[in-house]
Amino acid sequence: MKIIAHRGASADAPENTLAAMELALEQDADAIELDVHCVEGELVVIHDRYLDHTTSGQGLVHNMTLAQLATLDAGGGQRVPTLWQVMQCVAGRCDINIELKGLGTADPLLPLLARAEQSLGFNPEQWLISSFHHPMLAQVKQARPELKIGTLFAGCPLRYAEVASELNAHSVHLSANFLDAELLADSRRRGTKIYVYTVDRPDEVAEMIELGVDGIFTNYPARTRALCHSQ
Numbered sequence: 001m002k003i004i005a006h007r008g009a010s011a012d013a014p015e016n017t018l019a020a021m022e023l024a025l026e027q028d029a030d031a032i033e034l035d036v037h038c039v040e041g042e043l044v045v046i047h048d049r050y051l052d053h054t055t056s057g058q059g060l061v062h063n064m065t066l067a068q069l070a071t072l073d074a075g076g077g078q079r080v081p082t083l084w085q086v087m088q089c090v091a092g093r094c095d096i097n098i099e100l101k102g103l104g105t106a107d108p109l110l111p112l113l114a115r116a117e118q119s120l121g122f123n124p125e126q127w128l129i130s131s132f133h134h135p136m137l138a139q140v141k142q143a144r145p146e147l148k149i150g151t152l153f154a155g156c157p158l159r160y161a162e163v164a165s166e167l168n169a170h171s172v173h174l175s176a177n178f179l180d181a182e183l184l185a186d187s188r189r190r191g192t193k194i195y196v197y198t199v200d201r202p203d204e205v206a207e208m209i210e211l212g213v214d215g216i217f218t219n220y221p222a223r224t225r226a227l228c229h230s231q
């Protein structure tokens with residue numbers, strides 16, 4: 001079961017910051033999940049459309065300039081990193097699940113992936129591109145058919161099999177609240193991986209191991225790894 005650090009190791013460092021990414025690497029996560037929005041044509045790593053929840057700023061992320069964004073505190077003196085800065089930090093040491101959160105994020109992603117593959121030691125196999133906005137995934141898949149994409153579902157994953165099949169997805173990502181053994185068995189038959197978010201409680205980790213999911217998003221990669229070893 002893959003352990004995917006949700007927004008980095010975000011229980012112990014400010015989410016979606018370089019500190020959270022470095023900690024996820026230290027905690028031996030198999031992959032790092034992060035969220036991206038677009039600012040001045042560049043991808044920046046932040047979850048919400050609004051700055052207020054996780055930074056010292058206010059208002060919509062996409063109304064900022066990169067220079068303005070760089071002045072904000074994203075927690076503990078951390079900055080809102082660009083995706084390129086995270087890629088430089090990780091430098092091929094673990095896989096990255098890039099969640100396309102903001103609209104218009106597929107366009108700037110493609111040249112960035114190519115640049116990271118050429119100069120930062122990433123293998124295309126290390127990317128997993130996911131989104132709740134499936135048309136952006138179709139755009140990525142059309143440009144780079146070999147890349148892994150993950151179809152995200154909020155709430156009950158309606159038509160998950162058809163959607164995953166239409167997009168030739170590697171994985172279906174759903175809330176642990178909507179996972180059941182039947183869905184897992186069906187996905188296994190179809191050859192689609194199942195990743196569940198966000199699993200932090202030790203008893204829920206144990207339940208996911210028991211069910212046999214392919215991966216979990218967790219804010220606690222080290223603790224989750226230890227639980228996996230003890231099962």
Ligand code: G3P
Pocket residue numbers: 006033035047099130152173197217
């Ligand atoms: O990618 C899994 C999970 O991160 C999706 O939900 O809201 O945490 O981005 P959210």
Ligand code: CA
Pocket residue numbers: 033034035099
């Ligand atoms: Ca996310």
